[in-house]
Amino acid sequence: MSNKLILGIESSCDETAASVVQGGRKVLSNVISSQIALHTQYGGVVPELASRKHIENINTVIRQALKEADVQLQDLDAIGVTYGPGLVGALLVGVAEAKAIAYASHLPLIGVNHMEGHVCANLLEHPDLEPPFLCLIVSGGHTHLAMMKDYGEFEVIGRTRDDAAGEALDKVARAIGLGYPGGPKIEKAAVEGDASRYSFPRGKIDESPYDFSFSGMKSAVLNELNRAKMCGEEICQADVAASFQQAVIDVLVSHAMKAVRDFGQKRLVLAGGVASNKALRGALQEACQQNGIKLYCPSPIYCTDNAAMISAAAWYHYEKGERADWSLNAVPDLPL
Ligand code: KG4
Numbered sequence: 176m177s178n179k180l181i182l183g184i185e186s187s188c189d190e191t192a193a194s195v196v197q198g199g200r201k202v203l204s205n206v207i208s209s210q211i212a213l214h215t216q217y218g219g220v221v222p223e224l225a226s227r228k229h230i231e232n233i234n235t236v237i238r239q240a241l242k243e244a245d246v247q248l249q250d251l252d253a254i255g256v257t258y259g260p261g262l263v264g265a266l267l268v269g270v271a272e273a274k275a276i277a278y279a280s281h282l283p284l285i286g287v288n289h290m291e292g293h294v295c296a297n298l299l300e301h302p303d304l305e306p307p308f309l310c311l312i313v314s315g316g317h318t319h320l321a322m323m324k325d326y327g328e329f330e331v332i333g334r335t336r337d338d339a340a341g342e343a344l345d346k347v348a349r350a351i352g353l354g355y356p357g358g359p360k361i362e363k364a365a366v367e368g369d370a371s372r373y374s375f376p377r378g379k380i381d382e383s384p385y386d387f388s389f390s391g392m393k394s395a396v397l398n399e400l401n402r403a404k405m406c407g408e409e410i411c412q413a414d415v416a417a418s419f420q421q422a423v424i425d426v427l428v429s430h431a432m433k434a435v436r437d438f439g440q441k442r443l444v445l446a447g448g449v450a451s452n453k454a455l456r457g458a459l460q461e462a463c464q465q466n467g468i469k470l471y472c473p474s475p476i477y478c479t480d481n482a483a484m485i486s487a488a489a490w491y492h493y494e495k496g497e498r499a500d501w502s503l504n505a506v507p508d509l510p511l
C-alpha cells in the first residue's frame with residue numbers, strides 16, 4: 176500500500192470541503208464549510224447562492240486542509256475532485272479550482288464520482304474492508320443499491336424511480352414545518368414521536384424489487400396533512416416525523432436485506448447523508464445481525480458531504496494510473 180498524499184476537493188451541493196488523505200485511508204485533515212445557515216433562510220438549497228458561497232470559501236478551506244495536515248502543495252501526489260453528480264454551478268467551482276492548482280503545481284488530476292466517494296467514506300475507518308461488497312447509498316440526491324465489484328467498478332442493482340430518501344425526508348420536514356435541513360430535524364422530532372400513530376405506505380415496485388419509490392410515501396403524508404386541516408384536526412409533528420421516518424427505514428432495510436440474500440452477500444456497506452440517521456443505523460444493524468451480515472457504516476461526519484471520501488476514492492484511481500486531462504468538466508447527472 177502506498178503512502179501517496181491526495182488532496183480531495185468537494186463542492187457538489189452545499190458543503191465546501193477539502194481534505195488530505197494518506198494512502199487512501201488515513202485522514203490527515205478534513206475541513207468542511209457548511210452553507211446550512213445561508214440556505215435555511217430559503218427553506219432549501221438555492222443553487223446560485225451555493226455556487227457563489229463555494230467561490231468565496233474554497234481557497235480558505237483548501238489552505239486550512241493543507242495547514243491541518245501540515246503539508247505544502249509540493250508534498251502532494253495528486254488532486255482528486257468531485258465532478259458529478261451534483262449542482263452544475265457548484266461542481267464547476269471545485270473542478271475549476273482543482274484544475275488550476277493541478278496545473279500550477281504540476282500535479283496529476285483525478286475526477287471523482289460523488290456517489291463513489293460516499294461509498295469510499297467506509298474505507299477511511301474500516302482498514303479490513305475491500306471490495307467486492309454490496310452497498311446502500313442514501314443521500315439527498317440518490318438512493319442506490321449497488322455492488323462495488325472492485326475498486327472503481329460498480330454495478331447498480333436498484334435505484335429510486337423518483338425522490339431520493341433524503342429528498343423525501345426534506346420535503347416532509349418542510350411540509351410539517353420543521354424546515355431545512357429536513358433529515359436531521361425529522362430524526363430529532365421522531366425521538367419524541369409515536370411511529371405507529373400514522374400508517375404511511377411502504378413504497379415498492381413489484382417488477383423491480385431492488386428499486387425504490389419514495390414520492391408516493393411523501394404524497395401520503397401531504398394527503399394526511401390536508402385531510403387533518405380540512406377536518407380542523409391538529410397534527411402531531413413528532414408523530415408524523417416518527418411514522419414517516421419509520422416508513423422510509425422499513426423500505427430501506429427490507430430492500431437491502433433482500434439484496435444481500437439474493438446476491439449471497441455477507442457484508443453490507445451503508446453510505447450517504449441519510450446514513451447518519453441513528454434509527455436507520457439501528458434498524459439495519461438489527462436486521463443484519465439476524466441475517467448473519469456484517470454492517471459497515473461511516474462515522475456521521477463521513478456520511479454527509481466531505482472531501483476525505485473524495486480523496487479516498489481518488490487514491491485508487493491514482494494507483495491504477497487513471498488521470499483526468501484539462502478538459503475535465505462538471506457532469507451534473509454523472510451515473511455511478
Ligand atoms: O450525502 P449528503 O450530505 O448530500 C447529498 O449527496 O445529497 O446527503 C444530504 C441528505 C439530506 O437530504 C439530509 O436531509 C439527509 O442527507 N440527512 C439525514 C440526516 N442527516 C442528513 N437524513 C436523516 N437523518 C439524518 N440524521
Ligand code: ZN
Binds near residue numbers: 293447
Ligand atoms: Zn453527498
